Amino acid sequence: MRVVCILLSPGAAVQNLAECCLRLSPQVAVGEHWIFLEIGKCTRLYTEDTVLKRIRVLLSKFGMFAHLAVADDIPTALAFARYQNKNKSQLPVRALLDYLNPFQYADSLNPMLGQLNKLGVYTIEDFQRLPRSTLVGRFGKEGLLAAQFLAEAERILWPHFKIKERIEESLALHQAPLDIEPLLFHIKTLTDRVASRLLGRGERASRFQLFIHQEKFSHVSQPLREFSFDLPLAQSTSLSLLSLIRERLNTQLSQTPLQSEVERIQLKVVEAVPLKTSQRDFLNRDEEERELWGGLIARLEEKLGRDSAFVALPVDTHIPEKSWRRGRDEWDRQNVGLHVSESLPLPPPRPLRIFADPLPLQREGAALFEQMSNLSWEIEAIHGPERIREEWWYAGSERDYYRIQTRSGEKLWVFQRPEQEGLFLHGSFD
């Protein structure tokens, strides 16, 4: 067994960092203000040095400082980190406290430690030299327990690590910005942290909220500004979350600017979905492309509105304007082919352009006029008609479609209702 101990300063957000560490090892335990990781079984994935470097990167993301140490068991790793010593026998005798309870600091050994000092027992090595039979007589049951835990340190059980229900990160700002760019600089810190936690937990965010707390002056009508993001495709990278936030803030803060200085920002993941693979596949870019695709769709929908970016799914109908619908999620994209019915014959060639609202045309001999765009064509040849009947249950009528070839090279798709006079331009073979 190889255990890494991350000893943080008291009061640090241990739980949040521990969630990120799940990416490095599935066996994680949390102490009072320290974290243990079992990395002995991951030696084929990375070396101890790599783990320590990755932990340092995580620490810098969270703005934390920590002492790191690696040892063969939990208490020794903690003692190494606490006393910055890599020799177990040379650890101060006070390290016995870590051996007795490595997950919580306890002062039950204080009387015994006082006695040991008086006896000139300063290191673990000195303590191990004391005859075991004399320990109970000299120090009571604590003496024997300490010796036993010291000898059997590897047999300490790992407590269960429970992740928090929701991811929430906040940042107090001392140099409070009012402009978007410096604010985004601070928000990036939050998105970095949230993305690291999402990756550790093996999740992607599908809904998240950003809160901007402004200083509560009397002229500030709305000190708390809230921005909710409902993502069409779940995201897990800091960059994609940040670009969405940037778009939203650019739009909304230009309409309703901040009224006073920002004192705190908060990012909360309201809903998350499982990430298929938490480790990147170096031989396959599919996962990366899915993430990029999701990021692009989210950005486009954020700016252009829902359903503005989509894959087209065929619909089994002969009505030209209803022959496809908008699909947006990953499943739709991968399974466009499933929507195609092989049993139905394909209709006659349809134009590549179909207008949402057919344009009324006027015909004068061989000339066609469209008044709205002030366009005119000279008819060269007419092919058709192809009769298309709308669904009877919608009380639909019939349309006779003609393909009109013009002298200027266009091919227009024009229809006429049998019961009416007028011609309508519905599309073009552009």
Next chain:
Amino acid sequence: MSASAEKLESLKTQLRALGGFHEKEYLQSREVSIPRGAITQVVGPGKTECVAEFLAQNPQLQVAWIESRLSINPMGFMQRNLSLQRFLFIEAKSNFVWATLQTLSSGLFDVVVMSFSPLEQKNSNLNDLRVMRRFQLLAEKSRGSLFFLSNQTLESWPIALHLEAFRDADSYKWRNVRGHA
């Protein structure tokens, strides 16, 4: 060419590749070759048909199709042997320039098609050279081909290739008006 000159040329090519410079790649179509990492403009009646035919000839290409108000008929693509799985359609309203920049910078697409009317061209910042230069740089970076489909020629030097579609008997073809193909 002598052996030493050939060797010198091959060394030059290797040095250019090391410096990040790549020879221009082309996508094949029946009449002309479309440069990768560059802007191509197609005008004239039948331009969409020509682009659809080009895409059908290159089935490996992923395509983003951007219009301000969508008039494209995806069923028409299916009838021309194009798999809809390859397409992302974007209805960008007045933000079609922004949407094209985003799509290009994602690097997900081999071909980005931007279709606009003369009025949309006039009302957007497409005539701004800086915007065109951004398109060009992003296309170069993503090694994607950016198509402008319009009824009116857009005169701007970052456009590498100008094609004109025309009707030839019952089908549409395109020809090179200006640029290298």
